[in-house]
Amino acid sequence: MQSGQNVIETIGGFFSGGSRYQTEKIAVVVVYVLIVVATVIWVGMSPDSENELGAGYGFEILEPLNQQIFFLENKSDEDWNNVRVVLNRNYLYKVETIEAGARRVLRPDDFTYYYWVPRPWGRDSWETLETDAKPDSTGPMDLKPKLLEVRANEGRINIEIP
Incomplete structure (x- = not known):
C-alpha cells in the first residue's frame, strides 16, 4: 500500500x-x-500477410490422359483484376479478372514463354550467343512447377512448390 x-x-x-x-x-x-x-x-x-490475395494453388496429374493441370483459386471476398501468373519465373499467364471464389484450371500450354535472353548472363558482349535454342512459345507438358507468382491489382503472392 x-x-x-x-x-x-x-x-x-x-x-x-x-x-x-x-x-x-x-x-x-x-x-x-x-x-x-x-x-x-x-x-x-492483422490477417496472414503472407497471402494477401487469399490465393489457393493445386497441382494434379490426370493419369488416364497423362496430363498435368494447375488449380488457381481466389479464396478472397473480392475479384482480382489485371491478373498475371508467372510459373518458374519464365512462363506467363494473363487474365483480366478472376472472380471471388472462382477457380481457374490451367494446363502448361496455357502459359507462354516470355523471358528469353539470347546470351548467358554475365557476358559483356554479344559475340558469344547462347547455344541453346529458344524454348517453345508455350509451356511444355512435362513442366515441373517450382515457383508460382500471382500478381493482381489487389495484391501479390509467391508460392514455392516443393
Missing part, C-alpha cells in the same frame, strides 16, 4: 511542480507510447 502511494505521489510531482513545458513534454511521450502500443496490437491482429 505504501509503495502504491509513493508511485502516485511521484507521478503527481511531475505535474504539480513543473512548468507547462514539462507537462506538455510528458503528454507527448504518453501519446507516443499509446500510438506505438496500438500499432503493435493492430499489426499482431
Whole structure:
C-alpha cells in the first residue's frame, strides 16, 4: 500500500511542480507510447500477410490422359483484376479478372514463354550467343512447377512448390 502511494505521489510531482513545458513534454511521450502500443496490437491482429490475395494453388496429374493441370483459386471476398501468373519465373499467364471464389484450371500450354535472353548472363558482349535454342512459345507438358507468382491489382503472392 505504501509503495502504491509513493508511485502516485511521484507521478503527481511531475505535474504539480513543473512548468507547462514539462507537462506538455510528458503528454507527448504518453501519446507516443499509446500510438506505438496500438500499432503493435493492430499489426499482431492483422490477417496472414503472407497471402494477401487469399490465393489457393493445386497441382494434379490426370493419369488416364497423362496430363498435368494447375488449380488457381481466389479464396478472397473480392475479384482480382489485371491478373498475371508467372510459373518458374519464365512462363506467363494473363487474365483480366478472376472472380471471388472462382477457380481457374490451367494446363502448361496455357502459359507462354516470355523471358528469353539470347546470351548467358554475365557476358559483356554479344559475340558469344547462347547455344541453346529458344524454348517453345508455350509451356511444355512435362513442366515441373517450382515457383508460382500471382500478381493482381489487389495484391501479390509467391508460392514455392516443393
